[in-house]
Amino acid sequence: MDIQEPLQLERNLSQLAEDLLQAAVDRDFSVASAESCTGGLIASTLTGIEGLSSAFSSGFVTYSDEAKTGLLGIPMAQIDRYGAVSPQIALAMARRALAISDADVAVAVSGYTGPAGGHENGLVHVAARDRAGQEIHGEFHLGEVERNEGRQLAAAAALRILHDAILKAGIGGGASRLAK
Numbered sequence: 263m264d265i266q267e268p269l270q271l272e273r274n275l276s277q278l279a280e281d282l283l284q285a286a287v288d289r290d291f292s293v294a295s296a297e298s299c300t301g302g303l304i305a306s307t308l309t310g311i312e313g314l315s316s317a318f319s320s321g322f323v324t325y326s327d328e329a330k331t332g333l334l335g336i337p338m339a340q341i342d343r344y345g346a347v348s349p350q351i352a353l354a355m356a357r358r359a360l361a362i363s364d365a366d367v368a369v370a371v372s373g374y375t376g377p378a379g380g381h382e383n384g385l386v387h388v389a390a391r392d393r394a395g396q397e398i399h400g401e402f403h404l405g406e407v408e409r410n411e412g413r414q415l416a417a418a419a420a421l422r423i424l425h426d427a428i429l430k431a432g433i434g435g436g437a438s439r440l441a442k
Contacts, residue, residue: 275418279307282425283314286367291428292319294365295420296334296355298346298372299386301325303417319365324355334358347372349399352387360391367392367431369424375404375412383407386416390427398427 286293295304305321324330327341336354344350355370373386384404391397400423404415 275303275307275414275421276311278418278421278425280311280314282421282428283308283311283317285425285428286317287314289428289431291366291431292317292364293424293428294319294359294363294368295321295424296359296368296370297321297323297420298325298330298355298370299375300371300413300417300420303413304369304371304420307417307421320359320363322355322359330355334362347374347381347385347387349387349389349401352389353391353397353399356389356391356397360393367424367427369420369427371416371420373402373412373416375407375416376409384412386412386419388416388420388423390423392427392431394431396427396430398423398430 297304302323308318309315322333324333327346330336330341331338334355335358340354341351352370352372356368359370360368367390369390371386371388374381374383377383384407386402386404388400389397400419402419404412
């Protein structure tokens with residue numbers, strides 16, 4: 263990997279975050295994240311955008327299966343049935359993050375970003391959900407990636423899907439904020 267590649271990935275993450283946060287602010291939406299393999303990188307990136315980070319509601323780092331159960335309330339039986347890295351669990355993470363936050367749109371990511379011990383390195387599932395119940399799921403095969411590169415690529419995929427979810431949200435602007 264060229265020394266400039268991580269810097270370029272970082273700049274891309276910041277630009278993706280800025281674009282989606284601007285879209286959220288323009289619609290009076292707030293966003294939440296539930297992260298496994300990215301370990302808080304999405305939340306960190308979103309809160310690092312000066313002047314727009316107020317659109318970020320909350321983030322949940324649920325790296326372990328126990329955290330997915332304890333923090334998000336996903337039944338362990340569901341994790342055991344589908345596997346922590348699956349469309350079903352990514353969607354469940356997005357649903358639960360939305361349910362327990364005051365956000366209008368939530369994104370979730372789960373995957374293997376680095377040597378995966380018998381699993382496909384680079385397999386990532388991203389899901390988003392809005393308050394109207396519209397959902398988006400994406401499955402990504404990043405290839406043989408080193409852990410930090412994989413985390414950044416997974417975060418970029420999640421930010422793109424979250425931006426798409428904001429643009430397609432089936433709710434009127436700021437539904438959760440109006441209910442407060």
